[in-house]
Amino acid sequence: MHPAFSVIVFTTSSGAGYGLLAWLGILAAIGRLPGDRFFGAVSLALALGAITVGLLSSTFHLGHPERAWRAFSQWRSSWLSREGVVSVATYLPALLFAFGWIALGETDGVWAVFGGVSAFCAVATVACTAMIYQSLKPIQRWSNAWVLPNYLTLAAMTGALWLAALASLFTVSSLFTTIAALATIALGAALKLGYWHHIDNSSSASTAGTATGLGPLGEVRLFEAPHTSENYLMKEMGYRIARKHAAKLRTISLVAGFALPFVLSLAALAFSGSLAAGAGFAAALLSTAGVLVERWLFFAEAKHTVTLFYGAARA
Amino acid sequence: MTSLPSSPAPKRLGLVIDLDICVGCHACAVNCKEWNSGGIAAPLTDLDPYGPEPLGVWFNRVHTFEVGEGAASRTVHFPRSCLHCAEPACVTVCPTGASYKRAEDGIVLVNEELCIGCKLCSWACPYGAREYDYDAGVMKKCTLCVDKIYNETLDEIDRVPACVATCPATARHFGDLGDPNSEVSKLVASRGGYDLMPELGYAPTNKYLPPRARRASLEKDTPAELAPAVPAGSGGFLAWVDRLLSG
Numbered sequence: 001m002h003p004a005f006s007v008i009v010f011t012t013s014s015g016a017g018y019g020l021l022a023w024l025g026i027l028a029a030i031g032r033l034p035g036d037r038f039f040g041a042v043s044l045a046l047a048l049g050a051i052t053v054g055l056l057s058s059t060f061h062l063g064h065p066e067r068a069w070r071a072f073s074q075w076r077s078s079w080l081s082r083e084g085v086v087s088v089a090t091y092l093p094a095l096l097f098a099f100g101w102i103a104l105g106e107t108d109g110v111w112a113v114f115g116g117v118s119a120f121c122a123v124a125t126v127a128c129t130a131m132i133y134q135s136l137k138p139i140q141r142w143s144n145a146w147v148l149p150n151y152l153t154l155a156a157m158t159g160a161l162w163l164a165a166l167a168s169l170f171t172v173s174s175l176f177t178t179i180a181a182l183a184t185i186a187l188g189a190a191l192k193l194g195y196w197h198h199i200d201n202s203s204s205a206s207t208a209g210t211a212t213g214l215g216p217l218g219e220v221r222l223f224e225a226p227h228t229s230e231n232y233l234m235k236e237m238g239y240r241i242a243r244k245h246a247a248k249l250r251t252i253s254l255v256a257g258f259a260l261p262f263v264l265s266l267a268a269l270a271f272s273g274s275l276a277a278g279a280g281f282a283a284a285l286l287s288t289a290g291v292l293v294e295r296w297l298f299f300a301e302a303k304h305t306v307t308l309f310y311g312a313a314r315a
Numbered sequence: 316m317t318s319l320p321s322s323p324a325p326k327r328l329g330l331v332i333d334l335d336i337c338v339g340c341h342a343c344a345v346n347c348k349e350w351n352s353g354g355i356a357a358p359l360t361d362l363d364p365y366g367p368e369p370l371g372v373w374f375n376r377v378h379t380f381e382v383g384e385g386a387a388s389r390t391v392h393f394p395r396s397c398l399h400c401a402e403p404a405c406v407t408v409c410p411t412g413a414s415y416k417r418a419e420d421g422i423v424l425v426n427e428e429l430c431i432g433c434k435l436c437s438w439a440c441p442y443g444a445r446e447y448d449y450d451a452g453v454m455k456k457c458t459l460c461v462d463k464i465y466n467e468t469l470d471e472i473d474r475v476p477a478c479v480a481t482c483p484a485t486a487r488h489f490g491d492l493g494d495p496n497s498e499v500s501k502l503v504a505s506r507g508g509y510d511l512m513p514e515l516g517y518a519p520t521n522k523y524l525p526p527r528a529r530r531a532s533l534e535k536d537t538p539a540e541l542a543p544a545v546p547a548g549s550g551g552f553l554a555w556v557d558r559l560l561s562g
Binding site: 059062070080136139212222225226236304308 | 317318319322328334338339341344350367368369370372373376377378379380381382384387388389390391393404406408410411412413427429430431432433434437438439440441442443446447448450451452455462509510511512513514515516517523525526
């Protein structure tokens with residue numbers, strides 16, 4: 001699948017934003033918010049800013065961005081529509097939560113409820129994003145049970161790292177923020193490795209034989225393509241990445257996205273003051289960059305059944 | 316509405332494509348382009364049509380495959396277009412309601428006024444039936460010539476999709492595949508018509524007829540012996556010409 005930059009930025013940026021919002025909301029709901037209203041202002045601005053940048057980015061790949069509002073209508077059948085509805089609905093509890101925390105300095109009672117609802121909506125939005133991909137049967141590398149937990153955990157991981165970075169900047173770090181970061185990195189790395197293991201060791205039931213129905217007659221090979229230059233299908237669905245490039249990018253993603261942030265998060269425990277904050281921000285930035293690479297690979301390594309009509313033996 | 320019709324009519328219009336007969340002339344693809352360039356999905360934009368990298372919207376593409384090995388191998392021409400599935404995920408994934416399946420005859424269409432050009436429907440289609448129009452910013456697809464098959468200003472014989480009307484080999488048939496007694500359904504039953512990628516569960520309406528088994532006399536490894544142009548030992552004018560040309 002063609003790795004569309006706008007979609008990759010969207011899922012990475014708003015994933016981190018929804019992750020951060022979810023952690024803040026959960027902490028509010030359980031009455032364990034670490035900081036004061038200034039911490040709230042900065043962390044909620046970062047969360048909502050990342051979400052908004054991501055959502056705006058996602059409209060750039062539309063042929064008619066001015067009609068994007070129509071995407072709220074088909075939530076009964078479409079995961080993309082559900083994502084649209086929930087992503088925008090999240091703003092309501094999130095802004096009320098922000099108003100209580102920042103303007104009134106209140107984070108308990110009804111304001112804690114708004115935090116909890118914000119967290120629920122944030123998780124639901126990321127789940128809808130994952131389900132858009134997981135529900136696509138023509139793409140075997142997406143249509144499997146690894147996709148949803150990967151999206152949820154990577155959003156939680158980048159969110160937790162930004163939370164930990166902000167907490168150390170405001171010197172309100174707690175055992176909770178550190179453990180949340182370390183645990184989600186470990187879980188995220190395990191799930192990502194599991195996903196890669198799965199896609200490397202399984203293949204689609206669809207072949208050139210089933211796509212043409214000519215399988216019973218023997219091996220099916222493309223003899224002549226219908227057209228001499230690339231068409232939309234080949235540009236959009238026929239993206240190929242060399243195996244050695246993929247292997248290199250997986251390593252980059254693992255090191256930048258998981259290994260270094262883990263080490264830096266541990267180091268931040270040992271440091272204090274600006275050194276700890278520096279390590280925390282480096283960890284958050286690196287993991288976001290690593291997830292960006294991971295998201296690019298998620299697209300580039302995905303194979304669509306339409307390629308079976310254009311010379312691929314398996315999808 | 317991109318939810319599928321809750322009580323669809325039994326009528327399921329579609330195509331039956333005979334891979335035994337198709338000669339790969341691409342006339343169906345060309346006539347499809349011609350009709351639909353003026354039909355409800357018009358224009359079928361071409362970018363850089365005379366340049367080095369032409370890029371255009373077509374609803375019908377003819378692939379050619381080689382199947383099997385050696386002398387037993389065969390060349391099969393394979394026209395590919397929308398299969399108007401009974402379970403079209405391209406419709407249900409649409410976030411805007413632009414994609415829909417008609418309850419009355421099962422035709423899958425796009426309302427271009429509602430389409431935001433997110434391209435998700437083309438990802439959801441295993442068969443590559445949908446092509447994005449980069450110029451119009453909306454998705455386009457085969458309409459089964461809905462503006463032709465119901466067009467009462469045309470003679471009844473012409474109320475078939477453009478690809479079917481133009482096929483010089485009669486490799487394409489149009490009809491109601493929901494009616495087991497229709498001509499197309501009988502053809503599918505008698506020839507072992509099949510679905511493409513049945514494992515994905517889209518339940519396509521269109522059916523493909525497999526190439527017929529070869530006759531035993533054609534299975535030899537060597538071409539049939541040709542009779543000699545001049546029977547041996549014959550005399551007369553032909554023998555004289557033969558001697559002259561051989562000498």
